[in-house]
Amino acid sequence: MRTTIALLLAGLIAVCAGTTSRAADAAKLALVIGNAKYPDNEFVLNDAANDAQAVADELKRDGFVVDRQTNLTGDAMRQALDRFYARIERGAVALIFFDGFGIQSNRQTYLLPVDAQIWVEPDVSRDGFSLDAILAEMNTRGAAIKIALIDASRRNPFERRFRRYSAGLAPAIAPSNSLVLYSSALGAVAPTGKTDHSLFVAELLREMRAPSISAEQALTNTKNGVVAATNREQVPWLSSSLTTEFSFAGLVARPPDNATADPAPTKPAPQKPVCEVPQAEPTPSADDLARDPVIADLSRKIAANANDAVSRYKRGQVYAIKRAHTLAMQDFDAVIRRDPRDAQALNNRCWTRAATGDLQGALADCNLALQLDPGLSDAFDSRGLVNLKLGRTTEAIKDYTDAIQRNPRSSSSLFGRGIATRRSGGDGASNIALAKSMDPNIAKEFAGYGVTECVP
Template sequence: MRIRLALLLAFTISVTLVASSDAADRGDRFALVIGNSKYPDAEAPLKEPINDARDVAAELKRNGFNVEIGENLSGDAMRRAFDRLYGRIKPGSVSLIFFSGFGIQSNRQSFLIPVDAQIWTEADVRRDGISLETVLGELNSRGAGVKIALVDASRRNPFERRFRSFSAGLAPVIAPNGTLVMYSAALSSVISDNGSDHSLFVQQLLKEIRVPELMAEETLNRTRVGVTRASAGEQVPWISSSLAEDFSFIPGTAARPPVPVIAALSTPPQSSPSPSPSLVLQQSPSSAKPEVPPADEQAAIKIEKPPVVAHPVVALADDPTIRNLTARLVDNPDDQNALYRRGQVYASKGAYDLAIKDFDGSIRLNPKDVEALNYRCWARTVTGDLKAALKDCNEALRLRPNFVDALDSRGLVNLKSGMTKNAVADFDAALKINPRLTSSLYGRGLAKKRNGATAEGDLDIANAKAMDPNIAKEYADYGVR
């Protein structure tokens, strides 16, 4: 459920975070550390990843993590290692991933590359690589409270010369609530191995992890400063955080008072129109009559407007991803990819009005961008602009039939607008493509119950909650209970 998981980021106004998680204190800390150095397509093995992985694993063990370490893993071995990590997750536990090797960005996602990957086209990246967003989403669906990804993969890789169109480095990650991500270098940039046995990034990371009384964000910020200074500004690590609870790498670190946030956006956001929940919408362009919910069914549908939240500068204008993307847009206002990615981040933080504005710009530059159309459909659905949302989803599905994310989004549109039979049809179609799509499973359960199939609906809802404990809250945030 890439779209839903990506947009579950909670809006956090605390700047300094500290360790208070019961799960973290009692030792429910799990880490997967991978060092990949021997890529057959590379001219020579990388010197740093194995040593870095071993040192990071040893440090994490000292800090109470249950660590599995893998070296020179194939695609199958990496997937099995991640499956073992998923299986160990307990509700509220801490999960950490460290990866050193080659990484590639494709289709606006970052992929970790196994040593046996056969990559000649971008499609091969998505086939053989491991999506970082997918991994973080799976950890979240298993109930992990704190999710940390440390990725040292911003290297010039041997595959790029094979692509007609190539984006260097790694892409911004849009991750679930409770996630802290750090790349060893800035977005879309690469660095060269320094010729030593350890990377500069890991040297500084281990130095800061060992400092007592530091919170996780502070530890990584100090690491970024250390790397930047040591490289004379040539290497600047990238950090993104949506931590919703306090955490420190060193167990038992005492809490510090959070820094209050009182700033507001300089430009007040414009609210989107919110049509009546009972508005009857057309499923898709056709001559068939639209489904009209009976009066008693309309009365049974509980639709709530999503809460209106303020968007402090610290969480938006000062967000490192937004700052980077905004700088790119200052240089080139028609950077369609930057508009799309910034829209994603705005939406993930609840700034739907700003997100829709960026998606508007992205679609203006590329009217056939089905990803942007689907995201705008979702954002408009959450804000209640159901008629426009349905139009976006229909267009995305016209351009890409059986686009699972758009089917899932259109199911939500139909559910919110009371067209429960159409909602069931959309969720059914999405689940045929991806049976583990929890948002479609939960939405289908709600729609079935409203159609009178209570037992079937309850079963779908129970299965969805078993796969993702946060799914009910997710739908409540959409305004549907």
């Protein structure tokens, strides 16, 4: 994928002194991508496909020339971007909408094609497409206004292969005269499920259709609408450096110079009960596991080469993520027999044993992993879970704190420390709230380990 250094904005429509420029007559181009069918994900993202179609239809009504694409592989996504760049003229309005999976790595947000093969963090930049680079290329090609609408703040099947927490998306380094909107806050993920349409896109479409408001105000209203509808559990992120007047649905009604807008009222967040017991995800059936394409591919590699420790380790990770703990243990056992000093495998076995209740075995694995690699933050996080389940709250708080010092964005460590603090007689609410803002499903994940916010 080509990367480009962002250049200074060029080709703005000429303006008179003391007035704001307008983009009403500029060419308007859009690339709309809905990636719904990721083979590594356990279900199709129907909302991604449906929302991409709805956004494309709305943009066409607003006068955009739209290229709508679905389920793009890496090669196809690169080709679609190249076609998009080639159509951008000086002074144009260029917009990209992406719905699918995204990952942040090295403080950049990457949009993922459906055939991404990600097992370790360096794979992200190899297979993903940097949003920063996309915006920079739009600017270099002469776009006067750059808009990126990104609905990719989802917990995804790739990220948990190389980190124990969901890092959400990173802030975009956008050129001047840009608008960027994410469906959730930086570093956070939005609740996921098998839905036909997302709340974020529903709010976005309603505001895009509103006449006589600026594009910036439409996106601000979208953010406020999602915040109100979710009682502040989902807070989209908006970045604007727009200096040119532009409206999706028509001319902007300019307020008098002395007019000041009242802030949009927001509903107060309801008081939640101290103790919540979410329903843990069910363990998939043997048939579900057998149909999983990633497991099937790794199993074929292992069948062809019984000494393929890498594939066996990866399959163990997938089994563990899918809560097939017995099968995960078998794979991790085999990897550790071949290399008893594999700290990562020991950590994964510790985590799996902790989830199943083999706490003394888990503690031994985590202790050995940390002897072999004293800086392994995931092992501190895993041992924190073990100590928490053993009732050793002081030790759990220390382990989680050590993990957070190494990984401040670890929602797992923050949530665990909050629970341990609460069980030791402290508050812990701020840690729990921060963890939930980063990962709305974290309480459900811990419920799968047998840990809830209820104080015993």
